[in-house]
Amino acid sequence: MATYHALAITLRCRRLGEADRILALYSRERGPIDAVVKGVGKPKSKLTPVTQLFSCNRLLLAEGRSLDVVAQVQVVDAYYPLRTDVLKFAHCCYLVELVAKSTEPGQASPELFDLLRATLHEQTSASRPELLVRAFESRVLALLGYAPATDACGTCGRELVGETLGYLPSAGQFYCGTCVASTPGATKLCRGTLQTLRSLARMPLDRVSRLALGSQIAAELRRVLRAHIAYHIGARFRSLDFLHQLQQNTIGMAPGA
Numbered sequence: 033m034a035t036y037h038a039l040a041i042t043l044r045c046r047r048l049g050e051a052d053r054i055l056a057l058y059s060r061e062r063g064p065i066d067a068v069v070k071g072v073g074k075p076k077s078k079l080t081p082v083t084q085l086f087s088c089n090r091l092l093l094a095e096g097r098s099l100d101v102v103a104q105v106q107v108v109d110a111y112y113p114l115r116t117d118v119l120k121f122a123h124c125c126y127l128v129e130l131v132a133k134s135t136e137p138g139q140a141s142p143e144l145f146d147l148l149r150a151t152l153h154e155q156t157s158a159s160r161p162e163l164l165v166r167a168f169e170s171r172v173l174a175l176l177g178y179a180p181a182t183d184a185c186g187t188c189g190r191e192l193v194g195e196t197l198g199y200l201p202s203a204g205q206f207y208c209g210t211c212v213a214s215t216p217g218a219t220k221l222c223r224g225t226l227q228t229l230r231s232l233a234r235m236p237l238d239r240v241s242r243l244a245l246g247s248q249i250a251a252e253l254r255r256v257l258r259a260h261i262a263y264h265i266g267a268r269f270r271s272l273d274f275l276h277q278l279q280q281n282t283i284g285m286a287p288g289a
């Protein structure tokens with residue numbers, strides 16, 4: 033059986049009988065990998081760390097017919113705090129679901145892997161996990177070639193000037209202050225939201241969660257990025273249902289992903 037090494041983040045883990053687990057991994061070298069890990073239900077298994085969601089591990093895998101088999105695990109980053117804080121856990125579930133839904137087996141993207149790893153790392157100490165999610169969304173879209181065009185109006189092609197701009201989910205485009213009035217169905221947004229969207233895509237990740245954003249801009253950013261992702265990748269994310277439930281059940285919790 034051929035073997036290979038991979039640096040991989042665990043996106044999903046489900047039970048297979050008593051002791052085995054099926055994993056969805058995202059690796060730096062090969063992109064998505066579906067693998068089975070055996071015997072982790074038993075005490076003292078050295079393979080158990082790979083079953084922890086979001087953990088980053090250096091793995092030795094054996095190629096199988098349908099699923100590869102995890103043979104060795106060396107922990108690189110456990111990201112333990114992401115599994116002990118329910119709000120961070122919920123946001124990170126969305127990050128990994130977004131990666132799972134936007135990638136295909138056999139297509140590696142070291143840039144996307146590095147982005148996911150860096151974002152998970154920042155989430156361990158982030159005070160506002162939702163802002164890191166926004167930055168992640170905008171960068172994933174850019175890596176996939178779906179970045180929203182934030183420099184020109186979808187109708188007149190000129191610079192996006194005006195205090196109130198528009199975004200049309202069905203076209204995935206922004207509209208200037210003049211053209212937005214003649215664009216039915218466009219979501220209105222303020223100029224600051226567009227400026228924040230531009231800077232979120234570029235600024236160092238360790239500065240993102242320290243941004244001081246008003247609630248209007250935060251809500252508009254969430255709406256625009258969600259609509260753009262729905263347009264290009266898909267609208268259904270189970271992790272978002274979980275996050276919304278969490279926010280409805282928790283009084284005073286900050287608005288999230």
Ligand SMILES: [Zn+2]
Binds near residue numbers: 185188189208209212
């Ligand atoms: Zn225009």
